[in-house]
Amino acid sequence: MNRRVVVTGIGVLSSIGIGKDDFWKALTDGKSGISEVESFSTAEFPTHRAGEIKNFQPEQFISKEKVSKIGRASQLAVSAAHLAIKDAKINIDKDNTGVSMGTTMGETQVLEKLNEAWVRRGLDAVEAADILKLPTDLLSASIAKEFDLKGCVFIIPNACAAGNFAIGYAYDLIRMGRAKAMLAGGADAFSKIAFTGFNRLLAVAPDKCQPFDKSRKGMLVGEGAGVIVLEELEDALKRGAQIYAEILGYGLSCDAHHMTAPSGEGISEAIAKALKASDVAPEEVGYLNAHGTGTPANDKEECIAIKKVFGERAKKLPVSSIKSMLGHTMGAASAIETIACCLSVKHDTIPPTINFETPDPDCDIDCVPNVSRKVKVDIVLNSASAFGGNNACLVLKKFTRR
Amino acid sequence: MNNKRVVITGVGVIAANAIGKDAFAKAIFEGVSGIKPISLFDTAEFKAKTAGEVADFKPQDFLGDKGLRTLDRSTKLAASATKLAIDDSSLRINEENSRELGVSLGATFGSIASISNFDREALTDGPRYVNPGLFPNTVINSPASQVSIKFNIKGFNATISSAFCAGLDAIGYAADQIRLGRAKAVYSGGVEELCVQLFLGFYKAGCLAGLSGPEISVPFDKRRNGMILGEGACVLVLEDLDAALMRKADIYAEVLGFGRSFGPGNLGRAISLALKESGLNAADIDFVSSCANSTKDLDLEETRALKEVFGSGASKIQVSAVKSMLGECYSASGSLQVAAAIAGITRQEVFPTINYKEKDAECDLNYVVNKAKSCKINKALINVSGKSGYNSSLIISKYQ
Numbered sequence: 189m190n191r192r193v194v195v196t197g198i199g200v201l202s203s204i205g206i207g208k209d210d211f212w213k214a215l216t217d218g219k220s221g222i223s224e225v226e227s228f229s230t231a232e233f234p235t236h237r238a239g240e241i242k243n244f245q246p247e248q249f250i251s252k253e254k255v256s257k258i259g260r261a262s263q264l265a266v267s268a269a270h271l272a273i274k275d276a277k278i279n280i281d282k283d284n285t286g287v288s289m290g291t292t293m294g295e296t297q298v299l300e301k302l303n304e305a306w307v308r309r310g311l312d313a314v315e316a317a318d319i320l321k322l323p324t325d326l327l328s329a330s331i332a333k334e335f336d337l338k339g340c341v342f343i344i345p346n347a348c349a350a351g352n353f354a355i356g357y358a359y360d361l362i363r364m365g366r367a368k369a370m371l372a373g374g375a376d377a378f379s380k381i382a383f384t385g386f387n388r389l390l391a392v393a394p395d396k397c398q399p400f401d402k403s404r405k406g407m408l409v410g411e412g413a414g415v416i417v418l419e420e421l422e423d424a425l426k427r428g429a430q431i432y433a434e435i436l437g438y439g440l441s442c443d444a445h446h447m448t449a450p451s452g453e454g455i456s457e458a459i460a461k462a463l464k465a466s467d468v469a470p471e472e473v474g475y476l477n478a479h480g481t482g483t484p485a486n487d488k489e490e491c492i493a494i495k496k497v498f499g500e501r502a503k504k505l506p507v508s509s510i511k512s513m514l515g516h517t518m519g520a521a522s523a524i525e526t527i528a529c530c531l532s533v534k535h536d537t538i539p540p541t542i543n544f545e546t547p548d549p550d551c552d553i554d555c556v557p558n559v560s561r562k563v564k565v566d567i568v569l570n571s572a573s574a575f576g577g578n579n580a581c582l583v584l585k586k587f588t589r590r
Numbered sequence: 591m592n593n594k595r596v597v598i599t600g601v602g603v604i605a606a607n608a609i610g611k612d613a614f615a616k617a618i619f620e621g622v623s624g625i626k627p628i629s630l631f632d633t634a635e636f637k638a639k640t641a642g643e644v645a646d647f648k649p650q651d652f653l654g655d656k657g658l659r660t661l662d663r664s665t666k667l668a669a670s671a672t673k674l675a676i677d678d679s680s681l682r683i684n685e686e687n688s689r690e691l692g693v694s695l696g697a698t699f700g701s702i703a704s705i706s707n708f709d710r711e712a713l714t715d716g717p718r719y720v721n722p723g724l725f726p727n728t729v730i731n732s733p734a735s736q737v738s739i740k741f742n743i744k745g746f747n748a749t750i751s752s753a754f755c756a757g758l759d760a761i762g763y764a765a766d767q768i769r770l771g772r773a774k775a776v777y778s779g780g781v782e783e784l785c786v787q788l789f790l791g792f793y794k795a796g797c798l799a800g801l802s803g804p805e806i807s808v809p810f811d812k813r814r815n816g817m818i819l820g821e822g823a824c825v826l827v828l829e830d831l832d833a834a835l836m837r838k839a840d841i842y843a844e845v846l847g848f849g850r851s852f853g854p855g856n857l858g859r860a861i862s863l864a865l866k867e868s869g870l871n872a873a874d875i876d877f878v879s880s881c882a883n884s885t886k887d888l889d890l891e892e893t894r895a896l897k898e899v900f901g902s903g904a905s906k907i908q909v910s911a912v913k914s915m916l917g918e919c920y921s922a923s924g925s926l927q928v929a930a931a932i933a934g935i936t937r938q939e940v941f942p943t944i945n946y947k948e949k950d951a952e953c954d955l956n957y958v959v960n961k962a963k964s965c966k967i968n969k970a971l972i973n974v975s976g977k978s979g980y981n982s983s984l985i986i987s988k989y990q
Binding site for chain 2: 232233234286287291292293294296299300302303304306307308311312314315316319320322323324325326328329332333336337338339340341342343344345346347350353357360361364366380381382384385386387388389440441442443444445446447448454457574575576577578
C-alpha cells in the first residue's frame, strides 16, 4: 500500500494545441481556443461559440481502418494515449497495464447521428455500424485494444470531474498492486446535446469564458482528451524515466444535495480530504488549479470552499482556471487540468485565467489574471466538480527522492 | 494489500422475476423465469419480442410519491434497489455517518434513453424548447448521483462503465475504497433499464435470441442462439468488517478477492488473479455463479476458462447461470449474479439454470440444471465477461 505513483508521460489534444509542447506554450501565452461552432449549425441556438478542436486529424495517430470503426471521443482518447506513451518512452508491460478514462456522455456525436436517422427516416435507417461505435466503454476499450493491454480497463463516467475520478482510481490500483502502470485521463467530443442542454440551463456565455470576473456570463462547451502514464515510482526510476510529478493522494466528496447546483461545502470537503490523504498542510500548497467554469454559481461556491480550507491565505494562493482558454472540455477537463498541473510543477510556471477584467468581491482570490506567472511551484491541487454534486481533488508534487 | 476485511451486510434486488432479497432467492431456487413479452415499448418492428422486464415495478412503493417526475427508469430502479439494501442492512444513514458512506454503481447504457430522448426532443421541437429539467439525466452518473441525493450519502459517488462487467467492477471498486479506508460502507451494484434504444442496439448488432433460432434463454444448451435482454438493479451493502461487527450487523458473506483482465480469452486470467488475491487454490471453490447468457461464444468461453484454471477439478464444481431466468441485464448482471451467489451461500443450495434440454458437447461442466440442488457452498466465484473484451471475477465466502 505504500508504493509511490508518478506521472511519466503526457498526451493532450485541445482546442489550443495538440501535444504537450504546443498545449503548454498556448496555455502560458494565454491563448484562447474559443471560436464559432463549425460542426453543426447554431442558427436555432441563442449562442454560437465553443471550444472545438478544428485541426484534429485522427489518421495522424491511428490507422485509417481503425478510425472508421470508432467515434470521435474514442479517436481523441486513443490519440492522446499514443502521445502519452510516446512521451513516456515506455516499453509497456502489457499484462499489467490498464486503462482508466473519464467521460460525461461518451460517444455523443455517434448518438446524435443515430437519432437524426431515427427521427428523420425511421428505425430502419439506423445503421448497425454506427450502433457498434456507441458503447461508452469503447473509450477505454479502444485504447486497450490499440496497445494490446490486458490489465484493469474501465470508464468512470463521473461527468465533469470524471478525469480526476479516473486518475484517482488508477493511482489506487497501482498503490494496491493491481497494476504496474495505468493510462488514465478523460475524453469528450464536442456535443450538440451538451451544447443544447447548457444553453437551456442558460449557463453558456455568449462570447468568452471569464472565470472569477464580476461580469462572468457562463461557461463554454469544449472538447478534448488528456491521458497520462502513471507508473510505480520504482519502475520509473529503474528505467530512468522523466518524472513530471508524483501523485500524493486525492479526495472525493458528494454534496448529496442537487444535480446541478455546486456547493462550497462539498468542494471544501474534497479538498480537505485530499490534503489529509496526502499528508500536506494547506500552507504547503503553491497553486490550485480551479474547476472555474465561469458560471456565476460555480466560481462563487468554489471561492467559498477555498476560503474555508485556506483561511486568510486564500487571497494569496494562486488559483487559476484554464477553462478561460479551453472552455469546458467535460469529461476531459480535469484530466487536461491534471496535465496543466504536471507541467506547472515541471516548469515552475502557473497558467493564467484569461479574459479577466473586473474583480468580484465574491471571488477575491488571486486568479493569476491574464498573464502566466513564473514562480517556484512544488505542490499543486487540481479541484473538479460535477453534475450530481460530485467533487474530486488531486494532489500532485514536484518529484523529489525522499 | 492491507488487512481490512470487507463483508456484505445488505442486499437490495429489483429483478424481472422478483423484487426484494427474499422473494428473489425464492424465485431463483424455484426456477421462476422473469422473461416475458415486452410491454415497455412496441416490438412490432422487431423479430424478437421478449425480455426480462421488471413488469410490476412501482417506484413509489420504495421512494414515495414525491420527486419522481423527472427521474428516468434507471434512476428509479437504482434508487429503489438501494432503498431495499439500506433497509435490509439496518445501517441507518444520518448526518454523523453520511461522510463515511459511499456509492459505486455500474452503469454503461443506464442513461441512453434519457440522452437519446433529450436529443430527439431537440430534433423534433427545436433546441430552444427542450425541457432543461431533463438535461441532468443525460450524464451517465445521474442514477448513482440521485441515489446519493435521495439517501444523503456524502462520502463519495462513483459510476463504473465496463459493459457487461460494470456491476461487478463497481463492487470491486467499493471493496477497494473500503480497504483504502475511504469509506466504512459502500452501496454498490449495477443498474440497467430496458428501453427501445438498448434493444435496438443489440438487435441490430445481431446479438439477440430469436433471430436465428428459438427465442429462449438457454445457457450452455446446444439450442442457444443469442441473449434475451433483461433489466433490473441490484445494490449490495459492502462494509468494513470491524464496523459491521461493532453494530452487530447480519453478515451474509465476505469479499475475498477480485481480478480483472482485458482482452478476448482472458477470463481465466481474471479468475486466477481473484484466487491469488483471496489466497485460495482453485480446489477451494465450491460454486460458480456464471455469466453465461445463452450466446454461442460466451457460454463456451466461460466453460473453457473454468477448465483452464480448474483443470481436472473443473467437472467437480457446481456451475449455474441466473441469466437463464433474468436475461442479460448488462451493467446490472454482475451484481445480480452476486446476489444469487449470496442466496446460495445462505441456503447451502445451488439455484438451477432453467430451460436446459440439449447437451452441447463443448459445454460439458457440472451445470446445475432445471432443479435446485443442495450442496455445501463455502466459497463462490462470480464471473463476468462479454463481447466487449472485459473480464472480471469476484470471490466471496461464507463469513467465518
